[in-house]
Amino acid sequence: xxxxxxxxxxxxxxxxxxxxxxxxxxFSREYKFTLGQDLKRDCILLVRSIYRANKCKDxxxxxxxxxxxxxxxxxxxxxxxxxxxxxxxxxxxxALLMDNIGKQITGWRNAQK
Numbered sequence: 001x002x003x004x005x006x007x008x009x010x011x012x013x014x015x016x017x018x019x020x021x022x023x024x025x026x027f028s029r030e031y032k033f034t035l036g037q038d039l040k041r042d043c044i045l046l047v048r049s050i051y052r053a054n055k056c057k058d059x060x061x062x063x064x065x066x067x068x069x070x071x072x073x074x075x076x077x078x079x080x081x082x083x084x085x086x087x088x089x090x091x092x093x094x095a096l097l098m099d100n101i102g103k104q105i106t107g108w109r110n111a112q113k
Contacts, residue, residue: 004054009104017043063109
């Protein structure tokens, strides 16, 4: 079993989390403590799900939990773009990263079934 922080998907999720933390620091006060906080919390939940999936035998439960939380993060990123809190270029950067993460997690989940 690989250490969770050596997994490529963990590295991508961590990179996305770090980028979102950077972006939310520029949010206006109105959104920094609502949408920004929720987005940061939800990213941490993604990291936690990878850790838990990697350490336990029943990985599917945590991978499904990851995918549920991941959909919420995708919606929050879309909201950020629609509210003009992030630029289209920043959203595109995140979308590429999120697409890669989604493929890795789905592949991991399917391999466990």
